[in-house]
Amino acid sequence: MSKTVNITSPQQFSDLLKASKIVVANFFAESDVPSELVAPLYEQLSQAVSRPNLATFVKVNAQTQKDVASAYSVTTLPTFIVFRSGSAVDKVQGANPAKLGAIVKKLVSEIDNIDNAEPSGSASGSGSNWRGAPLPRGYSDITSQIEVRRSELLNVDSALGGVQVLFDGGKPSALSGGDGAAKDWIESDTDEQLMLFLPFHSMLKLHTLQITSLPPTNNDDDDDDEAPTRPRTIKLFSNKPHNLGFDEAEDMGATQVIELTENDWNMEGTANISLRYVKFQNINSLVLFVVNGEGDSEKVRLDRIRLIGEAGEKREMGKLEKIGDEPGE
Structure with missing residues (x-):
């Protein structure tokens, strides 16, 4: 349209x-x-x-x-x-x-x-450019380079927030004493796997991935299979033109595989994941595949995602200028 x-x-x-x-x-x-x-x-x-x-x-x-x-x-x-x-x-x-x-x-x-x-306002109303972990020296928050409108989530619970809440500039409501009404997070739907496709406005050099996950801590009365948990194994795929299917991602060699432990999460519920920088030079998209979560839960929760690195030349303009360029220009 x-x-x-x-x-x-x-x-x-x-x-x-x-x-x-x-x-x-x-x-x-x-x-x-x-x-x-x-x-x-x-x-x-x-x-x-x-x-x-x-x-x-x-x-x-x-x-x-x-x-x-x-x-x-x-x-x-x-x-x-x-x-x-x-x-x-x-x-x-x-x-x-x-x-x-x-x-x-x-x-x-x-x-x-x-x-x-x-910066975009948050569902919690803070309106700040919040991050759950400090920036590595010499690098910037380049989350704004994500083309949110073309981003895609697979196996997500539609009753909660959509893909855009992952890049919200505000502090997650779970850290602000919210009652959950804002629904500013996502959860997997039929099992613990999630697939997230992120196309970029620019060619990026990606240094660090920051993931915030804030599952509820008071789950005494909840079924362990129903209470969401944090991701444990994550596969990253760079430079894919579209999202992957789950079977495809299971069999395909990843650009990097991440195994998270309890010690990787800070007090803000954020894992500050250093990437193999040499493998994430000049990338125009990222597929993030949550393979499984902690424990036996059948749901995984994500509250925020931040990309840290360097932004380069605009990808769309590189494409567009090839259309109808005059000789010598």
Whole structure:
């Protein structure tokens, strides 16, 4: 489903400029050959970059929305204009995929900076950029490089939080005295195995994986098979284009296998896992397979995941600029 918004009135366009921090507008005309040539690239950019109330991609038919086109001096089709806080800041005239890709590459960097300056609020209401363990010297928290919308969980209890809670910037409710109503964690469903696919915005150098798991401690009245527990064995697979099946992951050689013990978990319920750094250079995705959990429980619980390392060049832009590049560019 397209994320691009079709503008049907000047008022709608004006409202969007107020509601979204960044707006990218494609002024086009039907049956215009240059407009049609660049339309697939624009849709690809929209799918990759759009974010609610932050970055909105729109299409403006210059033939039916003449007032909007005139207001921004659109005389060539297609014309692409980037608006920030309601003001036009960049403009590309004509079907020039290389220039459009370069502008959106800069736009992605700006969006990442906004994300880092405004960490996501937590279900517990703390709104902080919480981590359960210190950062290794010389490395940064690069969790924001995860493409949350394309991430996928398999064998997860749908009654609890979705994949997005794992990357929430706030302190887990279990550490804040919460009553569990927030449901800001995930649990496995039919057995203790979980499969998590994480695609990235950038090529990453991954140094450390921080996993927080906070199963309830007062389980006296609970069946041991029903009470969730922490993961014990985890397999990591790098650079996979999609999620793996459980049978496939069982048989496939992993990039790294992790065996956790009780001593690996700190007072914040976080395991600070150092990775074989040489094996996690220039990766564009990670599959995390929880093979089993502690004890005899048939459920595994995850509260937070943090990726620590270095972020490199934007992966999507590397792909996009190959589409329609002019010779020599």
